[in-house]
Amino acid sequence: MSLRRSILLGLIGLAGTAPAAHAQSTAEWQAQQVAAEAKADRIMVEANQQKGLLSQYMTMRQAYAGDDSPAFRMIFGQYIGWYLSFLGDYPLAVQSFSIAEPARPGDNASPLDGGYAARPALDEIPALASNYQIVMLNEAHNVAMTRSLTVALLSRLYAQGFRYFAAETLSQKDAQLQTRGYPIDDSGFYTQEPVYAEMVRTALKLGYKVIAYEATSTITRPDQREAEQARHIYEQVFKEDPHARLVINAGYEHIVKAGVYLGGESMAEHLHRLTDAPILAIDQTAMYPRPSSQNNHPYYTAVMKQLHPDAPIVFVDAKDKPWSLRSAYDANVFFPPEKLERGRPTWLTLWGLRQPHWVSGDGCRGHYACLVEARYSNEGPDAIPADRMLLQQTPMTVSISGVEAYSSTQGVPSGVLYLRPGSYQISFIVGGEKVLHKDTITVPPQP
Template sequence: MRPGVRLWKCVLVNALMCALAGPASAAAAPDQKTTYLAPLRAAEEKIGALDDFHRLGQLSAAERKTLEETKGRYLQMLGTYLTNAGDADGAARAFGWWTQLFMAERTAQLPNGALAGATAQDAIEAIVAQARNHQVVILNEAHHVPQHRVFAARLARELRKLGFDYLACETLDAGVMAPLANGRVEKHAGFYSREPMYGEFLRSALLDKWKIVSYDTGGPTGESDMVKRMRLREEEGLENLLQRIFDRDPQAKVFIYVGYDHAAERQIPGRSIPYPMLAEILAKRLGTDPLTIDQATMFAYPERAAEHPLYRTVLGRFARSRPFVLAGPESGYEVIGSSRGRVDMQVVHPDEVRIVETGRPLWMATQAGLSPQAVPGELLPAKGRRLIQAFHMEDGPEAVPADMVMVEAGKKAPMLMLPPGQYRYAFEE
């Protein structure tokens, strides 16, 4: 499969997800209007039993093809709703299966010997050093990886100290110029920002007095030609950025947080979408050179078969406990995979996805700095399953939860992972 096909499949799945985002569950706690469990349940019903995915490596080519055609297209939908419901491990498995089905032909895209002369540098420190010489910083994410939002929040905190003052996020509703004007991170502000780590990223940005701007339209909904629709999406997003930031403040220093290939500055035959992406057209219109960073390639999955072919090689050569970048032997930075030559830098995340005694991924403690808290006993279900949610005490009924966990009757409950503060609780079932 050609690199870049990933984006088309994301578009199709997003359309399915929007259709499945239904009304609130009647069984939800009274203060819940926008639900997490209802669309997740719909996605689970669409995909059905997961047995064949668990034995993916044992299937014949014909069986894999059948699985791809009958259930594979629903994996991203399932994974995204698992992410939004706080199940980072389940989401990673779903997206890992999707990767194995649809991106089996990924290539290393790295010249022989490139790693031999490279040196590892702390990612935040290296990016901040480079950002001093740029007006715009563009960082991407894999939409199913909350860990990427933790990194984005850490980077934003440091960029703010450099004088960056506008934060533009792909997820936010483009119809609202100031989507968080009420000072609260609410579920209706955007789709991906309903996920707890994204919510905490935006809460941190509000506390640091970022001017938060929406821009992404998703492309004109009435356009049936998918290539044209997605090309127009890039152009409409740029126009919103110009109108809402640069036309008003030509010297504005802006941090733009996007998904996947929107951070690409250049088109490379065979490795690019067939039209320029946001970073490229922004550079041309503004006459500026954005600092572009990929973090959607080099990270761990629960199942190693889903990882980039060079990920473990890099980890073995550069043993680091925090996200890092690879500096070239003379200048510049090494980038691995289809983003090579298309972005300036690439973050390598350490492998901290394993589930620990809290029942949650290790990175929630080590990178996000969250502390475990047991689910209040009175909220545990007597039967079935229940999605337990913790909200900041000061937040309203439509706020994004600080965290949530799925609890099943008769099974040990995962622990909530929370920053310091006071919390109230709710549930959906």
């Protein structure tokens, strides 16, 4: 079973109910999903034969446009979303695949109703972590906003004594990651997305020992991946350092501390059994803004309407006990509504670590679609960029969920990259990694 297949097992469980508009049985819908998944895998084999992310994505986009069946759009929409995030088109990545977050039986009462106060997540999560050996933060894989806070938290958690950082789908084959100091294409799967790469890069620069814990054996049952991930973490961290303090980034429900997951137990439950270490589980996938506001949890809507936060928040009571939507987690992060500048979300500042830097599309030499990449000058040309954006002169011929990538229909397209202070090499790329132009820029320290 491929890594992509094992990732989809959990996601289909979250989003795979049959469309109400279609009079079909659950069995029929599941059969359609299986067929759609097989087709998606065939398309990805073809796409991966193309050189460069941009060419791969164009192959995928053409295939997406050719099949509007609900099952295929649901399955392949996830693939499209991952690659759009790799290209830096974050709004369209979110539109391509979205999981609604309705109210459910058993949800705890709203934090607005019971003596809870909103606190900045960047301050409160490290305070909560002071009594824990393991901190787990989850993410929605095509919604890079849900990993943005983790990047900013790493320095705060390092100050608390955390020295290990583990990230989902990092490859154990990249034995040079720790010494090299930055991720490359072969470092993993989600590391191809610049914010994820920045998360790993930040951990390395701070001095964390970075752990690749992905399952490597053939998966024969749904929760086998969970058990193997936990075992890899135990063997690389706690077997030799039983008092280690560890930060883990994982997807969705891999971090739930209780309940049945994929017919068995989550990675967090397996890890707790192996270590008996206290775990702080922070959910970042329930309370972020969905493309359609009707798919937001009612509590999210109420909190945003009443508090209007401009940064991620969590809720705690008078005894500093955090609020969570469901008992499987210890706390929920509420992300503010997304704001765009030239089509790019302002959360790409990573909550104060980076700043916008305007870039003209002149380097595209009139060729579009054009991928603009910014790499740290002290890293090699194989490094995953600090940021990417896709420039186009005309709207996309294929839109996803009615939303198009940012483009300008007059003159030369331009946009903003989000970068830390420092020196960068900017590359303008078309087609199969053809570099049309390079610039070197310096981003000054923030005033």
